Amino acid sequence: MSDDNKLVKAIKDKGKSLEAEMSFFDHLEALRWHLIRAAIAVVVLALVAFFNYDYIFNNYIMGPFRPDFWTYRMMCKLGEGFCITKFNAVIINTEVAGQFMLQINSSVLIGIILSIPYILWEIWRFIxxxxxxxxxxxxxxxxxxxxxxxxxxxxxxxxxxxxxSIAFLANYEVSDTIKNEFTVSSYLSMVATITLIIGIVFELPIFIYILASIGILTGTFMKRTRRYAVVILLIVGAIISPSPDFLTTMIATLPLFVLYEVGIVVASVVEKRRARAHDELMNS
Known part of the structure; x- marks a missing residue:
């Protein structure tokens, strides 16, 4: 190859590399703006929660710690043995800025939860x-x-x-000499962790769809391993429901069974779609 041809080839290769580099930075710039808009949505909703905090705190944050909470009223209808009428515990603050940080942290958490649909929309716009x-x-x-x-x-x-979880742990006593006093940060952390984890667990059909789309999981495999999945889901249900009775464990586990069955349907649809696409490719 002559020196002129080598020079032309080098210029073309350099142009391609610069084009790819610019495209990469363009994607980074687009991603940055998607993240900025998502962050703005979180901040706006967090500020709304912050300035309406009295109502949110009394009706929602402290809801699971009140005997008149909707869940406890429904439990009373199941029988006297399930009725929660009081809590043998109090919530305290042990830090100088504890209550102020409670308002900030819980407002940010509420902002994140409420903005999840918009955050997902920004992710979708990017990909x-x-x-x-x-x-x-x-x-x-x-x-x-x-x-x-x-x-x-x-x-x-x-x-x-x-x-x-709150009712079981607040009323659990090893001895009458030990009083249950929960810090407000511990209470908020427990409620927030439980709700967020369950929210992520409910995304199981979405995760199954992604795994099925890339060929890692199939509906046939999920049907064949259903008996093992039932055992695993029962264990998970027992872990997320601290109450030892069978009824509350099954209440926690039932949605997991439903999500798994929905996942089987989703994976089967994707499996048939992939098989049809493969047949079309082979026949073309």
Whole structure:
């Protein structure tokens, strides 16, 4: 190859590398703006929660610690043995800035939870240009379904799992000489952790869809291993529900069974779609 041809080739290669580098930085710039808009949404909703904190604190944050909470009223209808009429515990603050930090931290947490649909929409807007037309159609309902599952999980965690946990632990006594005094940060951390974990667990069908789409998981495999999944889900249900009775454990586990069955349907649909695409490719 002559020196002129080598020079031309080097210039072309350099141009391609510069084009790829610019494209990479363009993607970073786009991602930065998506993250900024998501952060702004969190801040705005957090400020709304902060300036309406009295109502939020009395009706929602402290809800699971009140005997008149909706969950405890429903439990009373199941029988006297399930009725919660009082808590053998008090919530205290042991830090100078404890209550102020409680308001800030819980407001930010509320802002994050409420902005999840918008955050997912920003994520979808970022990854959408990189998808093929078929992939876009297949994932067109991602924001809606992911948001609905997460919010359902938040509601289930807040109205079912968190109250059961608080009621069981607040009324649990090893000895009458030991008084239960919970710090406000410990209480908030427990309620927030439970609700967020359950919200993430409810995204199981979305995770299954992703794994099925890349060929790691199939509906056939999930059906074949259903008996093992039942045992695992029972263990998970027993862990997230601290109350030792069988009824509350099953209440915590039942939605997991439903999510697994929904996941089987989702994985089976994706499996058939992949098989049909493979047949079309082989016949073309």
């Amino acid at each position: 959408k240009p990189a998808l093929l037309e078929k992939e876009r159609k297949a994932a067109s309902g991602f924001v809606f379904y992911a948001s609905m599952l997460f919010l359902l999980g938040i509601l289930f965690g807040y109205y079912v799992i968190a109250p059961e």
